[in-house]
Amino acid sequence: MSKLQVSAEVPNEIHMTRVFDAPRRLVIKAMSTPELIKRWQGGVRTTVVVAEVDLRVGGRYRTVYRLPDGTEFYFSGVYQEVSDDRVVHTEAFNDQPGEALVITTYAERDGKTTMSVVMRFPSQEIRDQVLATGMADGAGESYDELDKLLASL
Amino acid sequence: MRAAHLDATFAALADPTRRAILARLAQGEATVMELVEPFALSQPAISKHLKVLEKAGLISRGRDGARRPCRLEPAPLRAIDVWIERFRASWEERFAALDDVLEELKQNERQPKRRGKP
Numbered sequence: 167m168s169k170l171q172v173s174a175e176v177p178n179e180i181h182m183t184r185v186f187d188a189p190r191r192l193v194i195k196a197m198s199t200p201e202l203i204k205r206w207q208g209g210v211r212t213t214v215v216v217a218e219v220d221l222r223v224g225g226r227y228r229t230v231y232r233l234p235d236g237t238e239f240y241f242s243g244v245y246q247e248v249s250d251d252r253v254v255h256t257e258a259f260n261d262q263p264g265e266a267l268v269i270t271t272y273a274e275r276d277g278k279t280t281m282s283v284v285m286r287f288p289s290q291e292i293r294d295q296v297l298a299t300g301m302a303d304g305a306g307e308s309y310d311e312l313d314k315l316l317a318s319l
Numbered sequence: 320m321r322a323a324h325l326d327a328t329f330a331a332l333a334d335p336t337r338r339a340i341l342a343r344l345a346q347g348e349a350t351v352m353e354l355v356e357p358f359a360l361s362q363p364a365i366s367k368h369l370k371v372l373e374k375a376g377l378i379s380r381g382r383d384g385a386r387r388p389c390r391l392e393p394a395p396l397r398a399i400d401v402w403i404e405r406f407r408a409s410w411e412e413r414f415a416a417l418d419d420v421l422e423e424l425k426q427n428e429r430q431p432k433r434r435g436k437p
Contacts, residue, residue: 206416
């Protein structure tokens with residue numbers, strides 16, 4: 167059983183659940199401190215080159231990723247709710263329209279934290295695009311042939 | 320059952336030659352010999368890849384005598400499960416790195432003034 171659970175049962179949403187062996191305070195710290203974000207959020211193929219976080223209601227964040235070929239892309243948004251166990255923010259890809267609402271809750275128990283993320287998109291079409299492209303960039307291998315193939319079906 | 324099937328699909332797709340074979344078959348069916356030529360691989364090597372693809376349900380083999388043309392079976396590829404799994408794998412890579420960062424933060428809290436080695 168993999169550690170990260172992902173569900174796409176709601177047509178315009180992606181749900182993720184993951185348990186971390188650390189108290190909530192540290193999980194939130196690692197997810198909202200620029201120097202720490204740079205250390206984990208890149209994945210295998212991408213490097214985080216800019217991480218800006220202003221974690222308060224109305225504050226903005228921006229994360230710029232760089233691919234091995236030098237191409238850069240970014241996610242950015244505004245925090246709408248910030249509390250010890252719940253953070254809600256918008257999320258746009260390269261400032262394109264069709265931004266998502268991301269609701270993250272943190273439940274701590276016995277020193278472990280269960281993080282639940284709901285990404286809510288304006289439509290199923292945009293949700294499927296996100297599943298199929300942008301955020302899978304860290305997947306490590308080039309699936310160009312597969313992408314072409316899928317585009318032809 | 321479903322998870323096992325998905326594993327087979329992903330194992331089959333993990334190889335660039337097999338993805339290229341599928342891309343070729345998306346343009347129309349082909350025999351083993353027709354696939355040998357563009358890929359510059361031996362017939363046994365191509366046949367081995369085709370077996371993996373067939374087992375994963377990604378292609379079917381015709382019954383046209385010795386020709387047995389290969390045909391793309393797009394259903395497993397259309398399944399959104401494929402996308403979900405890629406998405407999941409990409410985030411799990413990141414969260415595994417986050418695990419390491421968290422471990423270090425915990426260590427630092429336990430030994431706040433001993434970050435440097437003696």
